[in-house]
Amino acid sequence: MTGRDKILYFLYLHRNGLTVLALSCLLAIYPLIYGNPYILGLTNLIGLYTIVVLGLNLFIGYAGQISLGHAAFFALGAYGSAILTTEWGFWPWPTILLVALGSGAVALLVGIPTLRLHGHYLAMATLGFNIVIYTVLVQWDELTGGPSGFYGVPSLAIGSWQFDSDLKLHYLVWAAALVCLTLALNLVRSGVGRGLAALAGDEVAARSLGVDTRTAKVKVFVLSAVLASLAGSLYAHTFGFVSPDTFNIFASVDFVTMVVVGGLGSVWGSLFGAALLTWLPEFIDLFESYKDIIHGLILVVVLMFLPQGLVTGLIDLARVRLARWRHRRA
Amino acid sequence: MLKVTSLCRNFGGLPALSEVSFSLQRGRVTALIGPNGAGKSTMINCITGVDQPDAGRVEYLGEEITGMPAYRVAHLGIARTFQNLRLFPRLSVLDNVLCGLTVQGGKSMFGALIRPPQVRNRERRLRLKAMSALDRFGLTDLADWPVDVLAYGDRKRVELARAIVSEPSLILLDEPVAGLNHEETALVGHEIRALRAQGYTLLLVEHDMDLVMGVSDHVVVLDGGRCIASGTPDEVRQNPLVLEAYLGRTAVMA
Numbered sequence: 287m288t289g290r291d292k293i294l295y296f297l298y299l300h301r302n303g304l305t306v307l308a309l310s311c312l313l314a315i316y317p318l319i320y321g322n323p324y325i326l327g328l329t330n331l332i333g334l335y336t337i338v339v340l341g342l343n344l345f346i347g348y349a350g351q352i353s354l355g356h357a358a359f360f361a362l363g364a365y366g367s368a369i370l371t372t373e374w375g376f377w378p379w380p381t382i383l384l385v386a387l388g389s390g391a392v393a394l395l396v397g398i399p400t401l402r403l404h405g406h407y408l409a410m411a412t413l414g415f416n417i418v419i420y421t422v423l424v425q426w427d428e429l430t431g432g433p434s435g436f437y438g439v440p441s442l443a444i445g446s447w448q449f450d451s452d453l454k455l456h457y458l459v460w461a462a463a464l465v466c467l468t469l470a471l472n473l474v475r476s477g478v479g480r481g482l483a484a485l486a487g488d489e490v491a492a493r494s495l496g497v498d499t500r501t502a503k504v505k506v507f508v509l510s511a512v513l514a515s516l517a518g519s520l521y522a523h524t525f526g527f528v529s530p531d532t533f534n535i536f537a538s539v540d541f542v543t544m545v546v547v548g549g550l551g552s553v554w555g556s557l558f559g560a561a562l563l564t565w566l567p568e569f570i571d572l573f574e575s576y577k578d579i580i581h582g583l584i585l586v587v588v589l590m591f592l593p594q595g596l597v598t599g600l601i602d603l604a605r606v607r608l609a610r611w612r613h614r615r616a
Numbered sequence: 617m618l619k620v621t622s623l624c625r626n627f628g629g630l631p632a633l634s635e636v637s638f639s640l641q642r643g644r645v646t647a648l649i650g651p652n653g654a655g656k657s658t659m660i661n662c663i664t665g666v667d668q669p670d671a672g673r674v675e676y677l678g679e680e681i682t683g684m685p686a687y688r689v690a691h692l693g694i695a696r697t698f699q700n701l702r703l704f705p706r707l708s709v710l711d712n713v714l715c716g717l718t719v720q721g722g723k724s725m726f727g728a729l730i731r732p733p734q735v736r737n738r739e740r741r742l743r744l745k746a747m748s749a750l751d752r753f754g755l756t757d758l759a760d761w762p763v764d765v766l767a768y769g770d771r772k773r774v775e776l777a778r779a780i781v782s783e784p785s786l787i788l789l790d791e792p793v794a795g796l797n798h799e800e801t802a803l804v805g806h807e808i809r810a811l812r813a814q815g816y817t818l819l820l821v822e823h824d825m826d827l828v829m830g831v832s833d834h835v836v837v838l839d840g841g842r843c844i845a846s847g848t849p850d851e852v853r854q855n856p857l858v859l860e861a862y863l864g865r866t867a868v869m870a
Contacts, residue, residue, distance in 0.1 A: 469729040469730070470729075472728060472729055472730065472731040473725070473728045473729050475731075475739070476721070476722070476727075476728035476731065476735060476739065477714075477717070477718060477721020477722055477723075477728070477738075477739070477742070478721070478722070478723065478724070478725050478727075478728035479728060480707075480711060480714055480715050480718070480721070481715070481718055481721075483704060483706075483707055483711070483715075484704050484707075484715045484718070486704075487703075487704030487705060487706060487707065488702045488703075488704060490666055490686075490698075490702060491698065491702035491703070491704070492704075492715070493665075493666070493685070493686035493687045493690070494664055494665075494666060494686050494687075494689075494690055494695075494696055494698075494702075495687075495690055495695075495715055495716055495718045495719070495778070496687050496690035496691050496718040496719040497687055497718055498685075498687045498723075499687070505725050506725075509725065509729075551706075594706070602706075602762065605708075605760070605762060606761075606762060606765055608760070609758075609760050609761045609762075609765075612760070613757065613758075
């Protein structure tokens with residue numbers, strides 16, 4: 287190998303790690319140069335959604351299942367942290383973990399019976415779960431503040447140093463998002479991740495190769511619920527206010543749209559999907575009033591022309607091209 | 617090594633298998649033959665836990681595995697291929713073969729998320745193993761290709777590579793040469809003999825009589841869900857019941 291080949295091979299071998307590193311540097315420097323609080327508020331939201339979409343993409347894109355109820359786990363995280371820290375005086379940091387474990391336990395209870403279902407039935411069951419949680423949030427107003435929402439969630443703090451500005455929160459949120467991104471990248475490159483991909487491709491074959499498909503589905507469902515809950519807790523502490531409408535079934539559909547637009551089974555696509563669908567409405571005024579129509583349209587168009595999603599679809603095309611090209615050269 | 621006793625399986629009242637018994641000897645190639653609908657694939661499915669038998673026993677290395685879930689059967693070292701190819705279409709050739717190493721990979725999701733050095737090293741080891749299996753079947757150049765763009769013959773070889781990559785103690789091949797041309801069939805026959813020489817135990821379900829007679833030590837004949845004959849290839853070839861099953865009653869009478 288020549289020097290140039292060695293460098294290229296090194297880049298190829300560590301492509302994921304290096305991309306994470308580059309993205310971290312970019313995210314660390316960018317607010318110092320361009321610290322517009324409005325934009326930072328928006329990118330913080332993107333960071334939070336990225337965490338939800340990463341988990342959901344493992345469940346939908348990798349394991350080939352469907353959930354129209356992930357806004358419910360996002361809600362459990364947000365309301366769990368909000369209520370426990372404000373009303374009961376729990377410490378915020380451990381509460382985030384506690385609530386995440388609680389959401390994981392709920393996911394386990396919901397997942398064990400519902401994950402025996404497939405396709406539309408699973409979609410309906412998870413949708414039903416979302417409606418139940420939403421109704422509880424709206425109706426149980428002594429605890430949740432009802433339709434008008436829950437105010438006064440404290441900021442997270444390290445000692446007396448508060449995460450109270452968009453700039454500080456930027457670092458907190460994106461540190462969490464990048465950690466989750468790295469964990470997801472690790473997972474999909476492991477035997478467990480291949481087991482999930484196998485189960486999405488062909489359940490019978492996956493089982494015959496030794497994948498305990500039932501357990502694997504429940505595990506990844508719980509993992510995705512824990513991530514959604516973490517993002518929810520951070521959401522509550524970031525905005526100081528939570529309202530049930532953030533967590534209705536349309537929010538769940540939006541998360542699924544982010545997964546699909548970004549790319550089924552693409553970790554990087556999750557970031558892209560969350561960013562695109564959070565950002566677009568802010569730049570196109572028309573989007574504001576017709577948001578649901580346009581989201582629906584995007585979903586339909588992507589599914590028709592690139593059923594694997596934008597990023598994954600394009601990568602698949604590139605992979606086939608690259609393989610053909612290498613084959614011709616060899 | 618594997619012992620099947622009086623296995624029965626009905627589909628809505630129709631017996632697909634009734635009271636079938638046979639056993640596999642370690643290090644031998646046993647062929648399961650019979651006309652279409654004789655119950656061959658049902659038998660493989662019942663052994664591997666893909667389907668559950670209604671009655672009877674399956675024993676493997678002295679342990680009863682009747683009705684055990686498929687993933688646990690796989691962990692005991694029984695690998696199989698499928699009649700109508702069951703590859704993972706969106707994964708690359710290499711990833712498909714890596715999936716065959718599930719039984720040797722870690723099961724901990726936490727370990728997979730954190731990726732400590734031992735997980736990293738295990739992944740490297742599995743990858744080398746998968747690459748050597750690809751090499752054995754001449755698939756090295758295709759390693760990065762998504763499986764669904766490959767030719768049929770290549771896909772068959774990928775499935776074979778996926779079945780043997782974990783070095784299972786028993787391999788069940790469900791029609792490994794169906795749809796392959798003469799040359800490819802000869803290659804698979806060669807490969808089966810090579811596996812036998814390496815000490816593998818195989819159960820072969822096949823229609824191609826030249827292949828069966830060429831590679832098997834022992835042949836079991838099913839017809840209409842019953843075991844009608846068993847023995848060496850030569851014994852089976854001369855058995856009038858077998859001729860009748862294959863050629864029809866009138867042909868034999870005439």
